[in-house]
Amino acid sequence: MSEAVDPDRGVELLWDEGPGAGLSLGRIVRAAVEVADTEGLAGLSMRKVAERLGFTTMSLYRHVPGRAHLVDLMRDAVMAGLPAPEGEGWRARLESCARQGWELRSRHPWLAEIRGSRHVPGPNAVAYYDAMLSTVAGTGLTPAEMIAAVGLVGRFVDAEALVLAETAHAERSSGVSEEEWWGSRDTLFARLDRYPTLTRLWEEGGYDHPEDPFEFGLARLLDGIELLITARRDERRDETRCQVCGEPVEQPESGRPRAYCSRACRQRAYRQRKSGA
Incomplete structure (x- = not known):
């Protein structure tokens, strides 16, 4: 039978930044990571974590409701400090x-x-x-x-x-x-x-x-995503036409969208607006 898990309690444990909750809980999580690194998730138990720390199993339950919550805490702990994406x-x-x-x-x-x-x-x-x-x-x-x-x-x-x-x-x-x-x-x-x-x-x-x-x-996955991105850019290029000459307008990847295909068409549109004013 799977362990009953209170997701709201999990949120409190994972996101609690208040004083006093961290040290004992942090020690439990670090010990649990060490057990799982050695024996896999199947070898992880509250008893083994308690033994590693030198405490009774019941003492752990004052900080963590059960193994399922502990696993979520372990996952978030090892993901701390991952660097920002690199590259152009x-x-x-x-x-x-x-x-x-x-x-x-x-x-x-x-x-x-x-x-x-x-x-x-x-x-x-x-x-x-x-x-x-x-x-x-x-x-x-x-x-x-x-x-x-x-x-x-x-x-x-x-x-x-x-x-x-x-x-x-x-x-x-x-x-x-x-x-x-x-x-x-x-x-x-x-x-x-x-x-x-x-x-x-x-x-x-x-x-x-x-x-x-x-x-x-x-x-191969990145190749496939690249094909989709190229297709979406081609669709945008086809859908965006210059307001002056009707030619396709190449859009930047970010920033304000362009309404004209060239500086000449933009100046022409400005002159038309000014003469019609």
């Missing part, structure tokens, strides 16, 4: 955010194991999300498309990180590495020669030097 242009800045998320999950693989859509975000998580949204502001995407694009990249990072987390969990529990486990599957490989495409790719070395899943996937 939306693509470089969005890629910077994705790499920050990937590196964070490399240090804390359990982040990808947090499943479900009802986890209350804290201030650090919201700041990171807001920074991601800012990377596609002014690109011509609609508000809904901006949210969808950022969500797509975020889910991709989580999905790839979850594969690594599951692999690490399997290696910890079995004591056998991923490479050793698959290297022992001779009985399976002996049956695969009946599949022609798979066999051809194997024989041509397709599995000898595979593409990095994260690098390949991120590049």
